[in-house]
Amino acid sequence: MDYEAIVNQNLDAVYRTALSYCKNTYDAEDVVQNTFAKLLQADVAFEDDRHIRRWLIRVAVNECKNMWKSFWRKNVCSIEELCYEPEDVTPQQKELLEEVLRLPPKYRIVIHLYYYEGYHVKEIAEMLKMSESNVQIRLMRARKKLKEQIKEA
Numbered sequence: 001m002d003y004e005a006i007v008n009q010n011l012d013a014v015y016r017t018a019l020s021y022c023k024n025t026y027d028a029e030d031v032v033q034n035t036f037a038k039l040l041q042a043d044v045a046f047e048d049d050r051h052i053r054r055w056l057i058r059v060a061v062n063e064c065k066n067m068w069k070s071f072w073r074k075n076v077c078s079i080e081e082l083c084y085e086p087e088d089v090t091p092q093q094k095e096l097l098e099e100v101l102r103l104p105p106k107y108r109i110v111i112h113l114y115y116y117e118g119y120h121v122k123e124i125a126e127m128l129k130m131s132e133s134n135v136q137i138r139l140m141r142a143r144k145k146l147k148e149q150i151k152e153a
Contacts, residue, residue, distance in 0.1 A: 007036055010053050013117060014060045020112040021064040023101055031063045038063075057117075058127045061109060068105070099149045107142035110135055 011032070018031035038059050046052045100111055113119045113127065121139070125132045 003040065006039065006052055009049065010056050011036075013053060014056050016116065017057050017109075017112065018060050018064060020101070020116070021061065021105055021109055022067070027064075027067060031060055031067065034063045035060045054123065054127050057113070058129075061128065064105075095153075096146075096150075099146055099153070102149060103142055103145055107138055107145060110138045111142045111146075114139060 014035055015028060015032050018028040018035070019025065022028045022031060035056055039056065042055075044055065046055065100108060103111065109128070110124060113124045114121070119127070121132050121135045125135045128135065
């Protein structure tokens with residue numbers, strides 16, 4: 001397949017996934033760049049466009065996790081935290097997105113993939129390499145945390 005076409009088709013989804021995990025544009029851009037660099041180096045036979053997209057999101061999530069494990073991240077505080085704010089959102093949607101971004105990463109990523117990217121539980125389980133029941137449990141716990149957060153606000 002044509003690398004440029006793959007990038008154009010999947011750039012937005014990979015960026016949104018990275019941004020939901022990293023919570024700032026600079027780190028998300030680094031993750032996206034590393035993800036597509038890994039695509040160039042990969043020797044994987046992709047079945048179809050959906051397989052490519054799932055693979056890219058899986059790699060992006062792993063890149064985010066690796067970034068947070070680094071010595072630099074563990075020992076340095078960021079000067080400013082930037083928040084992703086999509087265009088054309090209502091105040092209620094903006095408030096909900098802010099609450100989602102306050103969730104711990106393991107809950108935030110399943111919420112993002114399920115509600116914002118539209119993936120099914122089975123697909124999320126494959127991407128995150130966990131069981132479907134674990135994804136369902138994380139979704140349930142994330143919804144519960146969101147409900148508690150919204151009540152507190």
